[in-house]
Structure formats: C-alpha cells, structure tokens
Amino acid sequence: KDDWCSPSREGLGREFQKTVSKKAQYFSDNASLFLNKAIRPVYIYHLFLGLNEGLKQGAQINWKEITKLFKTLLERDKSGELISIEDDKDDMKIGWDPAFKWGLDLIENALNAKEDQIEVPK
Numbered sequence: 001k002d003d004w005c006s007p008s009r010e011g012l013g014r015e016f017q018k019t020v021s022k023k024a025q026y027f028s029d030n031a032s033l034f035l036n037k038a039i040r041p042v043y044i045y046h047l048f049l050g051l052n053e054g055l056k057q058g059a060q061i062n063w064k065e066i067t068k069l070f071k072t073l074l075e076r077d078k079s080g081e082l083i084s085i086e087d088d089k090d091d092m093k094i095g096w097d098p099a100f101k102w103g104l105d106l107i108e109n110a111l112n113a114k115e116d117q118i119e120v121p122k
Contacts (some may be wrong), residue, residue, distance in 0.1 A: 009040060009042045012043075013045065018050070020049075021049075021057065024054025027050065028051060034069055045099040048099065049102050061106075066106065073103070082096055
C-alpha cells in the first residue's frame with residue numbers, strides 16, 4: 001500500500017540492520033548469500049550499517065567475505081549488472097551509492113578498529 005505507515009523495504013531494512021548489528025559475525029560469515037543479483041541495494045545498505053554497528057560493539061567481522069562481497073558489487077556496478085531501482089514504488093529509495101558509501105565506511109572503521117577485531121586471512 002502507499003499509506004504512510006504501511007510496510008516498506010526501508011522498514012524491513014531497518015529491522016534487518018538491528019539483527020545484523022547483534023549477529024555481525026554470523027552475517028559477515030555468510031556475506032556471499034548477498035551476492036544474489038535480485039537483492040535490492042536497500043538491504044545491502046542496511047547490511048553494511050548493521051555491520052558497522054556490530055564492529056563498534058566489538059564484534060568480529062569476517063573481512064575475507066565482506067571484501068569479496070564489496071568487490072563483486074563494485075565489479076557488477078562497473079559492468080552495469082546491478083539491479084535498477086527506478087521502477088521501485090517505495091518512497092524511500094536507497095540506491096547503490098549510499099550502499100557503497102556505508103561499505104567504504106565499514107572498511108575505514110575496520111582500519112581504525114582494535115587490532116583483535118581484525119582477523120587477517122592466511
């Protein structure tokens with residue numbers, strides 16, 4: 001529905017973000033599930049926001065999986081393979097630019113995080 005308080009992708013994204021922040025390691029371990037080409041940018045945006053919150057709370061993040069996800073999304077953006085949201089009827093259209101911004105913020109925050117939060121892959 002187009003009602004002001006009706007369910008929306010943005011609302012679901014905010015709830016998803018809360019869950020990610022509490023289970024950041026689980027979601028980072030399973031980041032490859034977000035490589036599905038049908039996933040809208042609003043959910044990637046809230047994934048990165050939730051991981052940022054989890055990192056600030058001291059969570060361990062699987063950086064190998066997160067960097068793989070981010071790299072793949074950037075490659076898809078360069079090749080024009082990312083889902084377009086122009087047909088989207090949600091008022092709160094969150095596109096790929098804000099999702100990428102929060103992905104970069106996550107990487108920056110990781111570089112400033114405590115050393116024991118960064119697990120370097122062998």
